[in-house]
Amino acid sequence: MNLNTKVTLFFSAIAVSLLAVLVAISLYAFRTFSIASATDHIRSAGELVRVALTESMINGVIDRRESFLKRILEVQGLRSARVVRSPEVERQFGRGLNLESQADAIERQVMASGKPSFGVIEEDGETFFRGTIPYIATAHGTPNCLQCHQVTEGSVLGTVTMTMSIDGLRDKAVLTVGGIAGAVTLFAVLLVLLARRMLRPISNTAAAVEAAVQKALDGDFKTQIEQRTKDEIGQIARDMNRLLAFLDSGLNRIGTSVARLTERPATPGENLLTATIDMVEGLSKAAHFKQAIEEDETKSEIYTRLSSTLQKEFGRQEFSLYEILSHKKQMKSLIVDGRPADGCRWCDPEILVRPEACRVRRTGHPVDGIDNPEICYAFQPPPEVGPRRHVCFPIIQSGAVGSIVQIVCTPDEEKKLHECAPLLQVYLRETAPVLETKRLMENLRDATLRDPMTGLNNRRFLEEYVDTLIAGVQRKRAHAAIMMLDLDFFKMVNDTYGHDAGDTVIKALAGVLKQAVRASDLVIRYGGEEFLIILLDSNAEHACLIGEKIRGEVEAMKVQIGGTVIQKTISIGIADFPGDSATFWQAVKFADLALYQAKETGRNRVIRFTPEMWTTDEDY
């Protein structure tokens, strides 16, 4: 209900109430006044009749009283008048005129009580005021009643009954009350009109403010409210316009900044306010995300967090995360649909071994398979899942594509995916430098754990890795064979051909050793020309066979140095962990003892550790 209606109803209610009260009071006052007035009239007329009758008696013309009583009816408003004799008077003077002895009930009651009776009566559909007044015998006055009437003082001599029409009075009352009602109604109507006129600027301004607020809620702050008056209402309109203008320019500035951050221009017709709120919320979440991944320890944790963010924040269930292994010129699948995976689900697996087949990897740009479904031939969703679209984003690290995020969706999710793409790219931009830092740190760490000359892991790596290794062996209740290897008379190579030649031989040996074992086995450059091989899930017996194979391959190895071919042999000692010792480093020492034995017994041989070596060579 608007203000105008409320005011109209309010004043109408007041006017009706006022009218009702005034009419009630007026009617009551009129009635009271009319009765009082009629009573006085009848009392006066009654007294006149009494005086006239007394005079008639004195003058001896009492017989002509009937004519007097008829003439008195000519008094305006008086309808009937009659006198009734009391029984005492009848006894003294006879029954009198025809009607004078026919007292009705009221007259009898007045005669009995000596008290007048007044009241409104209905007769033949008409309303009258009737008064019956007793004539009381009194000893006062000249002549007094007792001079003629043989009654005691205070006796009722008779009654006079008169009726008066009160139609005139009623008409006047109706006229007066009608006048009052009309005046009140007119006053109320004028009051309502005046109030409405005064309220119009308020209600119009209120309606304009309401419309402006509604538009503002829809993101449009450009509305201006008409300033209709110069009073407080005008001030409200002016202040509201200032507020709207302030919000409009502020929101535009925020929106522009946010759009710049998200690289997402505002789309026509969208609610700028809610879009900005959403984007600011998104940016805030992205900032928290960045903080979280900065505190993550490894790249793997970052990818896992990114994966769960894609699921929880973006509602994505089908996606892939890839990493580019630049030094191997390969791509690695890390996560598919939220789970760790090393294969492809949504792309041709060829991209893993030939990253150029991946369009994002090749171009360094996002690939939008929604606008252009045929854009990337490597996108090959499994036929059984039905139609799918994809958008792929690069994560640029060190100026090149370091990782790739691929989002897959059904055709009816295209719009949603397009909408969330700018914010997703914000997340990926936040992720890029953190991933890059982690990658550099991992490379740095890798460098400290690797021998730069051979590319093999070094002794420090073994020291760091040993706990994991032992835990793995113990968990699987398996064995690990430890193989200690040392080139025979290597010093001669340096002495004869120079240190570079010695390096070349060591590098060639590293290649032979790497080739001789499985990728899961560990080949470690343990010292200068000393190597350690750990064969996982193996035992000493099997290691002896491998050791023999290595020994033969090293013996057959020919290293070309200038015009000279160098051939060397190698000695190998083998121990079993935990077969020979439950302590890993003790088992390494046993392998070293076996190597020492191999050297001692002529070199170029493979010797498996036996417990006697420990007891007989305690001084070693």
Ligand SMILES: Nc1nc2c(ncn2[C@@H]2O[C@H](COP(=O)(O)OP(=O)(O)OP(=O)(O)O)[C@@H](O)[C@H]2O)c(=O)[nH]1
């Ligand atoms: N060129 C080169 N030589 C190295 C490297 N590391 C260790 N050496 C040399 O390897 C030689 C090892 O010699 P020794 O331990 O005395 O033994 P050996 O001559 O191999 O004889 P045996 O082990 O007893 O068969 C030393 O001369 C070291 O200087 C390296 O990285 N490059």
